[in-house]
Amino acid sequence: MNRLLAFVRRVRRDRRVRTDGGTADGRSTARRWLDSDVVQSAPFWGPPFLLMGFFVYAAIGWNFFLSLTSFSGFGEPDYGDLSLDNYWAMLEDPGIWAATRNTLVLLVAFTLACLLIGLALAILLDHEIRFRRTFRTIYLLPFALSFIVTAQFWRWMYNVNVGIVNQAIGVFGLGPYNWLGNPQLVLGSVIFALVWQFSGYTMVIYLAALRSIPTDQYEAAKVDGASALRMYRRVIIPQLRPAMVSASVVLVLFALKAFDFLYATFGGYRPRQGADILATKMVREAFGRSEWAYGSAIAIALFVLSLAVITPYLYTQYKRGNL
Template sequence: MKRLVAFLRTVRTERRVRTDGGTADERSTAGRWRDSDFLQSAPFWGPPLVLMGLFVYGAIGWNFLLSLTDHSGFGRPDYTDLGLQNYWAMIQDPSIWEATRNTVVLLVVFTLACLAVGLVLAILLDREIRFGRTFRTVYLLPFALSFIVTAQFWRWMYNVNDGIINQFFGLFGLGPYNWLGDPRLVLGAVIFALVWQFSGYTMVIYLAALRSIPTAQYEAARVDGAGTFRMYRRVIVPQLRPAIVSATVVLVLFALKAFDFLYAVFDGYRPRQGSDILATKMMREGFNNSEWAYSSAIGLTLFVLSLAVIAPYLYTQYKRGNL
């Protein structure tokens, strides 16, 4: 990282030397254009720009166009008659509202829980406890596993009759609970499994930030008479803001697309009642019902939601000159 920064700095200085070189006036505009950094660096940024532009932004644009048609079934979409009827239909569709509600609940609860659990783990590990490194690996490992694998684990663990979760509750005379079958429990059960998998990730982000805080500040807080809790609350955690922000963005974006986990848990596009999210609804409309335009409209809504989440982050980064 440091090397990269140093390299970028030399590139900057070079440019300064060149533009201050004084020969620019004598050259023609075309020559200046040919020699400009912009054009000379084009082979580097050009191909990725074309590929990204075409496959990401072009696809988003096309998807929007598609969502304005009434394309369903097979054949070519008709782009001559565009309108917002799919968005209007979405507003009137109760299952869209249910999916939206579940998406938002998943997003908020999952993100907050991951941030909280990750923070607690990070602070514990930051206290230099014994076997700290081992614990760090233990907590981080679930994040390295594929959703297909963890979803299958949780399917077994949540089993009503012989799942380990119900066995555990059984020790206290509780249950059995139908974790993945009961519409009132299923979303919570899914969120819990996802928090288990992702809190290791937030922990690592926090831990990196904690490690970068100078020891002097801990000592100063101690000298001023702060207890451990107070020290973290007043001195340390406020300094974690950038870490919290970047972790939040990643978590929220994931939560919006928690499709693969649900797909693996429920073995298809149709999750149990109470756990349908916009992403699964979109897949069902598109690939089960061939309602391509409607599916596109749901997809675009999902995209706008993601954008709404990421926009404030991008904006603050931009204002601070980080972009």
């Protein structure tokens, strides 16, 4: 009995009776805040959040303010005289427009080619064929290579005199072509090399999505008399749309970060005319000409372009409840 009375007193002390007959939490606002899930989990998310905020987002903010100055690498930036002159100069710079055009061509052509080739490979390996595991490993192997290794490999492949590409087309009486020196061929050559490296990645994404489709849908389509082409076009490929969107975002971001591939391919940040993209233009302005403020403005333009790609994807995932 004494224990029961002590329990009742403790409950009454922790809760007070409201006038409407309900009960309300008797803890203070500060105590409720300290007991919240956000505060209790702070030791887990706090340090990564602070490190990410300082080294990434604070750096992006500082880079934006630097782009508003006239800093050229000497002395200290003058943050008292901020203007948009560097951004207006970008609009009048023919090199920026050429680099933007090359960036967009690289982005679109590279992404579409990887998606189509990856889909074809995934459909092929989804069937019961001999040595499909071996083929899957072969197709995925280039993705395991770094940009530097891939660049050196294709730099040798495209060599005018001893490159295997010119030797192969020479059998048909074509060439030799200066794949990396001709302004009309260089961007296509770069895109082809990148597609060779990343098609295996999209193949794996599509293959995982194909394996997740219930077999009942295949059987139902066959019972209805659908041909293989019609079944893939009407039943299977529409269900691969989430995988296609996810792969597209990753491919676009890789295309925007193709600086190291071009740097290794051409031996510096001055690629041949026709292969100059915003990333190489940014590094050349900052490190080559010491125009740090102008290079920062180009970096902000690249950041905005990346946001334009990733924001719709994140919004879609949020609406679906995946974030």
